Amino acid sequence: MARKTAPPALPASADIARSVLDAKGVPPEFITLIQQADAGNRAALERLRETYAELPSIADHMSSLQYHAEREALGGLGAGGAETFAAQADRWRKRLMGEDPTPLERLLVNRVVLDWLHALRMDLTYHQKFNGGLSLAQGEFYAKQAERAQRRLLRSTKALAEVRRLLGPNVQINVAEQQVVAGTVNTGTNQTP
Amino acid sequence: MAWETRGGRGHYYTRSRREAGRVVREYVGAGPVGELAAALDRRDRDERTDRRRDEIPDREAVAALDAPMAALHADVNTLVRGALLAAGFHRHKGEWRRRRG
Numbered sequence: 001m002a003r004k005t006a007p008p009a010l011p012a013s014a015d016i017a018r019s020v021l022d023a024k025g026v027p028p029e030f031i032t033l034i035q036q037a038d039a040g041n042r043a044a045l046e047r048l049r050e051t052y053a054e055l056p057s058i059a060d061h062m063s064s065l066q067y068h069a070e071r072e073a074l075g076g077l078g079a080g081g082a083e084t085f086a087a088q089a090d091r092w093r094k095r096l097m098g099e100d101p102t103p104l105e106r107l108l109v110n111r112v113v114l115d116w117l118h119a120l121r122m123d124l125t126y127h128q129k130f131n132g133g134l135s136l137a138q139g140e141f142y143a144k145q146a147e148r149a150q151r152r153l154l155r156s157t158k159a160l161a162e163v164r165r166l167l168g169p170n171v172q173i174n175v176a177e178q179q180v181v182a183g184t185v186n187t188g189t190n191q192t193p
Numbered sequence: 194m195a196w197e198t199r200g201g202r203g204h205y206y207t208r209s210r211r212e213a214g215r216v217v218r219e220y221v222g223a224g225p226v227g228e229l230a231a232a233l234d235r236r237d238r239d240e241r242t243d244r245r246r247d248e249i250p251d252r253e254a255v256a257a258l259d260a261p262m263a264a265l266h267a268d269v270n271t272l273v274r275g276a277l278l279a280a281g282f283h284r285h286k287g288e289w290r291r292r293r294g
Contacts, residue, residue: 026271034275038283045278052279055272062268069261076258104276111269118262125255141249145259152266159273166289167280 059103066110073117077124085120089113096160102168108160115156119149196227206231 019027033051036044070089074082096109126142134142196204197220206227208219221230249255282289 026268030275031271034271034278037275037278048275049279052276055276058272062265062272065265069265072258072261104273107269107272111266114262114265118258121258122255135243138249141252142255145255148259149262152262156266159270162289163273163277166277166282 056103059107062107063110066107066114070114070117073114073121076121081124085117089117092116104163105160105168108156108163112153112156112160115149115153119146119153122146122149196231208234 019030030051033044033048037048070086074086074089077085093109093113096112097106101109122142122145126146129142130139195207195209197207198204203223204227205223206221208221208230209216210219211217221227277289281292283292284290
């Protein structure tokens with residue numbers, strides 16, 4: 001059905017890219033564009049391809065947002081811990097990026113690293129609180145936060161593996177005892193970078 | 194809240210409260226009335242203790258950390274979805290496939 005409808009009035013690709021950069025997030029019209037392209041609207045797909053010519057600058061901007069979020073995640077780990085985990089995060093990043101990552105890969109690798117830091121922080125918070133004595137409700141709250149962060153990390157890792165399977169070479173990633181190979185999840189050994 | 198003996202005759206249940214900076218003691222009653230009031234006060238006290246114990250002191254701080262993470266996650270997902278569509282893939286039953294033709 002969507003193929004037969006007239007192409008909608010869409011903002012110019014450069015405007016969409018600028019909007020991504022200025023709004024510090026993906027604007028609704030960009031999401032609409034993706035939905036229309038997904039529904040088979042060829043004009044929208046063409047506009048989407050033009051917009052993705054701007055991906056390197058969009059990715060750079062997103063990376064700076066990710067960097068600030070990383071600093072935030074490290075902030076609660078104490079001075080010594082923050083330094084150790086920041087160094088570990090950089091090793092992860094270097095290892096996952098590979099030699100010549102595409103802008104999309106950079107985005108996804110940064111997200112894996114950020115999610116790993118966040119999961120680590122939530123896990124440490126839970127254990128610190130647990131040692132201090134928690135009520136059942138408090139224990140459930142912190143455990144849920146830690147689980148949510150772990151799930152997000154797993155999804156990020158799977159997304160990276162899937163994008164590399166579809167757009168680039170096969171890679172094998174081991175994060176926190178979950179081995180993710182091109183979108184499938186198996187039990188594996190934990191490898192630190 | 195306490196039980197008091199007045200003039201060596203029976204126990205009275207009392208409550209204390211502060212009024213204009215002074216502690217005022219209220220005599221609630223003796224016997225079954227006092228027992229009931231004491232039980233109700235005990236229940237209220239236990240509930241307050243439970244609520245205090247279950248409070249999450251840093252709930253807002255944790256949420257403030259989580260919300261931008263969720264937003265960034267969603268933004269990157271959108272960019273990935275758009276990139277795969279632009280690269281000629283489409284989603285079929287939750288799986289990305291190369292579009293034919």
